Amino acid sequence: MNLDARRYADATQRNRQPILEILQRILPPEGNILEISSGTGQHAVFFAAELVNHDWYPSDPDPLSRDSIAAWRNHHPSDNLHDPLDIDAMTSCWAIENEKISIDAITQCQAFCLIANINMIHISPWKACLGLMAGANRLLSAGGILYLYGPYKRNGQHISPSNEMFDRSLRSRNFQWGVRNLEDVVAIAESEDLELQEVVAMPANNLSVIFRKQ
Ligand SMILES: C[S@@+](CC[C@H](N)C(=O)[O-])C[C@H]1O[C@@H](n2cnc3c(N)ncnc32)[C@H](O)[C@@H]1O
Numbered sequence: 001m002n003l004d005a006r007r008y009a010d011a012t013q014r015n016r017q018p019i020l021e022i023l024q025r026i027l028p029p030e031g032n033i034l035e036i037s038s039g040t041g042q043h044a045v046f047f048a049a050e051l052v053n054h055d056w057y058p059s060d061p062d063p064l065s066r067d068s069i070a071a072w073r074n075h076h077p078s079d080n081l082h083d084p085l086d087i088d089a090m091t092s093c094w095a096i097e098n099e100k101i102s103i104d105a106i107t108q109c110q111a112f113c114l115i116a117n118i119n120m121i122h123i124s125p126w127k128a129c130l131g132l133m134a135g136a137n138r139l140l141s142a143g144g145i146l147y148l149y150g151p152y153k154r155n156g157q158h159i160s161p162s163n164e165m166f167d168r169s170l171r172s173r174n175f176q177w178g179v180r181n182l183e184d185v186v187a188i189a190e191s192e193d194l195e196l197q198e199v200v201a202m203p204a205n206n207l208s209v210i211f212r213k214q
Helices: 010-026 042-050 063-075 104-109 126-139 161-173 182-191
Strands: 031-036 054-057 112-118 140-150 194-202 206-213
Touching (some): 010 042, 010 194, 031 126, 042 063, 042 112, 112 126, 126 140, 126 182, 126 206, 140 194, 182 194, 182 206
Parallel strands (some): 031 112, 112 140
Antiparallel strands (some): 140 206, 194 206
């Protein structure tokens, strides 16, 4: 294991505590959590250490991110933190479904109590949001939660000048990226049996968006 594979993101370090406080409030007492787009793995090691009654399954389609997640896990091992999975939200069948990964707890219940997706849907094509919602519908247990975090427009309007600038820089990097309109995201979620429960204003003009599987 190359410990230098660990990557570091400032924003992840800053937003982890406010996100943890939301997760602690909305999670059931125990269960499996799937994280889509774990990135560096900093969130995974932090949340798994705090949420000891839950099993945390990180994932990312990027091999260097998976190396980073594994390296962070090696540095801060938790019994409830699992190997990173190779999941691309855009695909219609995720690794955890088609590779028949032998995770006893998951194969027994075939479901997660929460899927977490932090800062992805504006930095990926819209198809990733569609795939995320479809996957959440397939893999969440009834009453399970899809937790999203990131910047959003509301009714087509940016909620701050800094978000507008960020949106412009995202689109200049990749025409398929951009800050999404919350109402569009909610419409897709509803088409996948995910009902909007709560929108929470978070630091730095981000939102926590919480859906519940019907
Ligand atoms: C800005 S990073 C956020 C990482 C982490 N969630 C965090 O907050 O630190 C965006 C992540 O989304 C991942 N990503 C991009 N497209 C994706 C897709 N189609 N499916 C799953 N993850 C994707 C990238 O590999 C990257 O790790």
